[in-house]
Amino acid sequence: MPIDVYLNVTVAGILTGLVYGLMALGLSVIFGVVRVVNFAHGEMMSIAMYLTVLLFSSLNLDPLVMLVPIAAVLFVFGYALQAGLINPFINRPEHSQFLLLVALALIIVNMLLIIFGPDARTVQTSYAFDSFQVGALIVDATKLYAGAAAIVVATLLFVFFRFAPLGKAIRACADNYTGALVVGLDVKRLYALTFGIGAACVGAAGVMMTLIVDVTPIIGPTYTLLAFVIVITGGLGSMAGALLGGLLIGVTEALAGLLFTPSAKSMFAFAILVLVLLFRPQGILGRRSI
Amino acid sequence: MPRRIHLSRRHLLASAVAGATSLAAPGIVRAQGAGGRPPLKVGVLLPRSGFEASIGQDCQRGVDIAPGILKSLNLPELAVMNADTESNVDVARERAEKLVNDGAQLLVGAFDSGQTTAIAQVAEQKGIPLVINIAAAPDITEQGYKFVFRNFLTAQMILSSAFENQLELFNVIGAAPKSVVYMHVNDTFGTAMSKGISAVMPKFNMPYKIVDEIAYDPTARDLSVEVAKAKGANADALLVVSRLNDAMLITRELVKQRWTPQAILSMGPGWYEEQYLKTLGKLSNGPISLVPFQDPNKKLTKVLEAALAKAYPGVNLSTNHVYTFEALLVAADAYKRAGTSDPKALADAIRTTNITDNVSIGPGIQFNAKGQNDKLKCGTIQNRGGKLVTLAPKDAANAKPEWPMAPYQNRA
DSSP, X not given: OOHXXXXXXXXXXXXXXXXXXXXXXXXXXHHHHXXXXXXXXXXXXXXXXXXXXXXXXXXXXXXXXXXXXXXXXXXXXXXXXXXXXXXXXTTSOHHHHHHHHHHHHHHHHHHHHHHHOSSOBOOOOTXXXXXXXXXXEEEEXXXXXXXXXXXXXXXXXXXXXXXXHHHHHHHHHXXXXXXXXXXXXXXXXXXXXXXXXXXXXXXXXXXXXXXXXXXXXXXXXXXXXXXXXXXXHHOTTOHHHHHHHHHHHHHHHHHHHHHSOGGGHHHXXXXXXXXXXXXXXXXXXXXXXX | OOOOOOOOHHHHHHHHHHHHHHHHHHHHHHTOOXXXXXXXXEXXXXXXXXXXXXXXXXXXXXXXXXXXXXXXXXXXXXXXXXXEOTTOHHHHHHHHHHHHHTTOSEEEEOSSHHHHHHHHHHHHHHTOOEEESSOOOGGXXXXXXXXXXXXXXXXXXXXXXXXXXXXXXXXXXXXXXXXXXXXXXXXXXXXXXXXXXXXXXXXXXXXXXXXXXXXXXXXOXXXXXXXXXXXXXXXXXXXXXXXXHHHHHHHHHHHHTTOOOSXXXXXXXXXXXXXXXXXXXXXXXXXXXXXXXXXXXXXXXXXXXXXXXXXXXXXXOOHHHHHXXXXXXXXXXXXXXXXXXXXXXXXXXXXXXXXXXXXXXXXXXXXXXXXXXXTOOEEEEEEETTEEEEEESGGGOOSOOOOSOOOGGGOO
């Protein structure tokens, strides 16, 4: 097999992995602060994907232009969800939280089925068939845009949590819940903000994913599972770990498809998960206490 | 003073019987067909949703145009009971059972081999005839079933006919690929075709060799790796067994990865489907499908074409409509000859079917002892400007092949 094939496939895997990473980043942010595992994560992404398709088909709005507005819609959705539905469950047993979010996931899937029907939908942008060629390297334009957008969004998120006062307050809640209460932080509002930020991340990932894959109502559970594999591999609660996990899974799937049989490429992602659980249960960049 | 009503047990029973009779009577009257015979209740199972939805809905067009044509052929009326398999084997089985429980007297379906296998088991258990419209896995008619009939080619028949047609095609154009890479869906149909290729291809002394075989998930949403691998094999042509969504994904990736093979030779659905042509526009031109198809020169084909054009303007007549219509034709013909909706009598009548005025390529519709129409042949079809032309067999051809494919990058 020519070397350029490996190069092309690896680059495609990296770009897809970046979008995977952004999607998982939302899950990791939510868990890292609120300590609630969002079992409706992929389903929330499918909402963003359908919004993208809807706006493209009805108003011909380019997905890249709609990235920020749709992320904002998902932020509001996430905020309202945490403030109205999940906050009362924060101190309840984990199985109650699990059932609540699984129920939410089922409701989202079925609502999408009722509204949009079961068939796959896609956006046919003017650049849908474009690619860039640099020597032997051919890069899919849509994947490149999606990957670049993922890097921008992730960077903004890192900057927000590192330097913004609100970001620092959220990190304080994550580090020490009781301490945050003692110093007078409005923890429930910060939790809602965090859930909103996580939802906005998955919303942005959903918009970009629409450029790469077709959307169906049942796509959600697949991506929920994928997000779990990524964050557990990278380290649950670690933002850098989520991005690293996304890249690792994206590249592994791509290369496994090339080197072994493509129909079994998902198997290799799970194989990595098993290895991580065996040898580094906290994940590659996770803290042992988690 | 109000009059007391004496209601004895006998009065109550008589009233109930009279009431039930009067309620049922209009239904029975309504159900009478034009010839005084009630319509045969035919359960039509198709993947109307899920990843095969587009093809299932295309098959449905064959159902929709059938009543008028069957009437013009002086065949009895059919009462169609639609069911959706949701592109899922378990759902297909469950829906087949429900149709039978709801009174279906004959089943038709279900496009997909896996789903059809499940439905065939139900049909055999319940003793209800199943006329398969489309499904190629050979095993379905190798089980010794008494109620299962298939007017469609098995995987091996498709392959034998497809290889014959390829040789005819290469002969006409005076050229042939030296190597192909073989991509196929990893489902019941794709696997059956793969097994068949190993068994059948050596008999035909083909001018090319298969340099790589790439199997992929039928529900895959991204086939970039698969196409990169195929491109890396550096073969002259692409040999494919696919469905619709994956055919479109492969085409998109071929364009993005800037690879136009000499030819795309398809031995399955997808590449000639209406949605493929409409969605991809100029990028849909060129692929050659070696598949069960209609004979454009047959009289009934022209009738079917006219009916489809009237009901669905702009839709090309193709495999899905033809074989779904023919399954209903078999059902109506058998019902007429059996004179009853008794399942066993219907199955016996289907077994002795001899329809020569039909649509598909081949001498007509007859079933062997296994319930298989073993006389069917494939056609060789090429996409040209949103239309389908027939290149082979010679008797059914209406165009010359365009070879090699025009590069994707040169198509505006």
